[in-house]
Amino acid sequence: MRKDPPALKPRKLPVQARSATTVEALHAATIQVLTQQGLARCTTTRIAARAGASVGSLYQYYPNRDALLAAVLARKLSGVSAAVDLACRAQQGQPIAQMAVALTRAFLAAKLHNPDESKALYAVAAQRGGAALIAQAQASMVVSIATMLASAADVHVANPAVTAEVALNTLVGSVRALLEGLMSPEVAATLETQLGALLTAYFQTHAVARAAASALARE
Amino acid sequence: MRKDPPALKPRKLPVQARSATTVEALHAATIQVLTQQGLARCTTTRIAARAGASVGSLYQYYPNRDALLAAVLARKLSGVSAAVDLACRAQQGQPIAQMAVALTRAFLAAKLHNPDESKALYAVAAQRGGAALIAQAQASMVVSIATMLASAADVHVANPAVTAEVALNTLVGSVRALLEGLMSPEVAATLETQLGALLTAYFQTHAVARAAASALARE
Amino acid sequence: MRKDPPALKPRKLPVQARSATTVEALHAATIQVLTQQGLARCTTTRIAARAGASVGSLYQYYPNRDALLAAVLARKLSGVSAAVDLACRAQQGQPIAQMAVALTRAFLAAKLHNPDESKALYAVAAQRGGAALIAQAQASMVVSIATMLASAADVHVANPAVTAEVALNTLVGSVRALLEGLMSPEVAATLETQLGALLTAYFQTHAVARAAASALARE
C-alpha cells in the first residue's frame, strides 16, 4: 500500500515535557547542520546526532525530512514577517521617506541578524514546499507594507499593494546578494543607505502629494 | 564514492564534430531533465539517456556531474551577461531614463526568454560552485552597467559601480520573485514599467545634472 | 515528485551476456534465501550477497524487491501450469478415471519436485501482487483440465470448467497441507492414490455415461 500525499506538517504535538525539548533541539540542530554542512549533507541522521537524539525521535515529530526543514524555514520566515509588520505599524502616519528607511532597516536587521542561518535557509526555500512558505510570508509582508504606505502623511500612494510588492522584491534581491557573498564591500558598507534612498525615490515616483491629491478631490 | 577535489572544469574541449554534437546534446538534455524532473532527479543516467548517449560518454566530457551542471549554468549566465552587455553598449551616451528602461528590458528578456530553464538553474546555482559562476556573471554585468551609466548624456552618476550593483540586485530580486511564482499578477503585468521607473528614479537620486556638475567643476 | 504506480515488472531486458548471468543468479539466490531464511529475512541485501552481486545490480533488473519476488513466483507457477497442461493434453480422449490419476500425478510431481521452494513461495504468493499471478496460473490450469475432461471417452462431464476448478482447488489444498507439514505420514504416504480416487469419484458424480448421453440426445 502506498503512502498518502506526503504531508509537510509536523506529525504530532508534544504532550510530555521532554518532547518540547527534543523538538527544540531538532530545530537548533537542523540550523547548525544546514549552516555547517549545507543542505545536501543535512541528513536526518546528522540532524538527530547533532540534536543528541535518535532518528526515531525525529520521525516522531516530523513525517519526513522535508517537513522538518519546512518547519525550520517557516519559523524563520514568521520571525522576519513579524519584524517587518512591527516596523510598519510603528510608521503609520509618518512621512514616506521615513517609512522607506524604517522598512529597510527592519528588513535588513531581521535577515542579517543571523546571516549564516538566513543563507542556509535559501537552499531549503528552493525545495518542494518552500515556495509556498515564502509566498505566504511575502504576502503577509506586502500587506503590512501596503498598509503603512497608504497611511503616509505627506503623499498618497496610488497603488500601495503593487508598490509594496516591488519594494519588497528589491530588498530581497539585495539581501540575497549580500548573503550569498555576491555583494561588493562598497555596496555592503552602505547598503542600508542605498536601499533607503532607492525606496524613497521609488515611493515618491508612485505617489502624489497629499495637498495635490486633496485639491484634485475637491475639484 | 565522492572525490575530494572535484574539478568543475570540462575535461576536454570538443575538438571533433561528433564531440561537439554529444556535448550539445548533453547540455540540452540536462536542461530538459532539470526542467522536467528537478535537480534531485537530474541524474547522470537520466541525462545521458535523454541525450541519446551513455553514461560513459558523459564522463568522457565532464569529470563529474557537478561539472556538467556548472557548464550548463555557466553558458546560461554568459548568455544573460552578453545580452546585458550588448544593451548597455547600445545605450552609451543616452539619457539616463532611457538607460534604465533599456537595461530593464534587456535583463527581463534574457531571463524570461525561457523561464523554466532559468528557474531550474536557480537550484544549480545554489550548489557548491554555483556562487562563483554567479559572482563572475554579476561582476561582468556590473561593469557593463557602470560603464553605461558613466556615459549618461544628462546626468553624472557619482559612483557608477555601486549604483550599477544595486540596480542589478534589484532586477535580480524581481525576476527571481517572478520565476518562483511569488509575484502577483498585477505586478507581473507591469513589471517592466515598474522596474524602469524604479531604476530611473534611483539613478537620478545618485546623479547630478551634467550642467550642475560642470558648473561645480568650473568653480 | 512521487513515484509512478509501482510496477512489478522487471525493469529492463538484459542485453549483455553477463546480465543474463546476473539475473539467473538473482533468481536462484532468491529461492535459496527464501527457503533458508524465510520471507521476512529475504532482504534485497541478502539476496544480492547470496547471488554474488551487489544490491545495485538487483535494482538494475527489478524496480523493487516485490518485483523480484513476483518474477520468481511467476516462473515457478508457469512451470507448474505447463506441466499440468502437458499432462492434460496427453490424456485427451482417455477414460475419466485415468485422467484423474494422471492429473493428480502431474500436479503432485510439479509441486513436490522441489518442496522447499514450493513452500517458500507460498509466503510470496500471499504478498501484494501474488494473488494475481496465482489467479492467472489457476485459470490456465482450469482451462487445460476442463478441456481434458470434455474429451473423456467414457463419460460426458456436464460442466467441465466448474468441475475442473473444484478439482484443482482440491489438489491445491492437499499439496499445501503436505508442504506445510500439516499432513500425517499415513496420508502423505498414499496421497496420490487418495487424491486419484477422490477425483475419480468426483468426476463421475458430475458426469453422465456417454452411452446414456447419446441415448438422451437421440430421443
Next chain:
Amino acid sequence: MRKDPPALKPRKLPVQARSATTVEALHAATIQVLTQQGLARCTTTRIAARAGASVGSLYQYYPNRDALLAAVLARKLSGVSAAVDLACRAQQGQPIAQMAVALTRAFLAAKLHNPDESKALYAVAAQRGGAALIAQAQASMVVSIATMLASAADVHVANPAVTAEVALNTLVGSVRALLEGLMSPEVAATLETQLGALLTAYFQTHAVARAAASALARE
C-alpha cells in the same frame, strides 16, 4: 532488537476485569488493523492506538508482537475447530451423505462468517509459529470428523482418520481459493453443493456398506 527465544504464550492471564477488557480490545484491534492495513502495517503501535491503549499496555499482556498475533490466530482456529466438532457430534450415527453435507456446511459457515478476518489471518498463519497452531486445529478437527465417520449408519469407513484428513484438506483448499479471490463466481455460487457432492462421493469410495461389512465379518 529481536530476542532469540521469543515466547509465543501470553505473558499472564487476565485476572482482573480491566485486564480482560484490554485484552479483548487488543484482539479486536489486531483483527481490524490486520484486515484494513495488512500484516506488514499491523504494528504494535497501530494496534494499541486502535484498541485505545498504549504500547506499554500491549506489552503488559503479550511478550511480543508475534505472541499477540498468535493468540488472535489461535482463538480464531479454536472457533472453527469447535464449530466443526459441534457439527460432527450432531451427526453421530447419521448416513454418510448427510455427514458430508453437514461437515461442509459447518466448515464453510465458520470460515466464511467473517471472510476478511479469515483471509487476513492467513498471513499470520504463514508466520513462524503459525504452522503449529494450524496443525493443532487440524488435528482436532480430524479427530472430530473421523469419529463422526466411524459412526456412519449406512457404511463402514475403512480408515476414518485418513479419510477425514483428506476431506479436511479438500475443504480447506476450496475455502482458501474462495477467500483469496481465486474462485470463479460459478463455483462460488454452488460451492457448498459441489463440496458436499465431492465429499459424499469420496466417503463412499472408501466405505463398505454396513450390511456387506457385517456379512463379511460373520463369515
Next chain:
DNA sequence: CATGAATGAGTCTTCATTCAT
C-alpha cells in the same frame, strides 16, 4: 499499572562513478 517518548538496528532504494567488453 499505564503511558508514550526514545531508541537504533535494519530495510529498501538511489546514484555517481568505474571499467571490462
Next chain:
DNA sequence: GATGAATGAAGACTCATTCAT
C-alpha cells in the same frame, strides 16, 4: 571512443521494544 553492467556507500524511514515518569 562508446557502452552499460556492476558497485556499494549513503540516505530516508519504520517499528519492536524498553523504561522513566
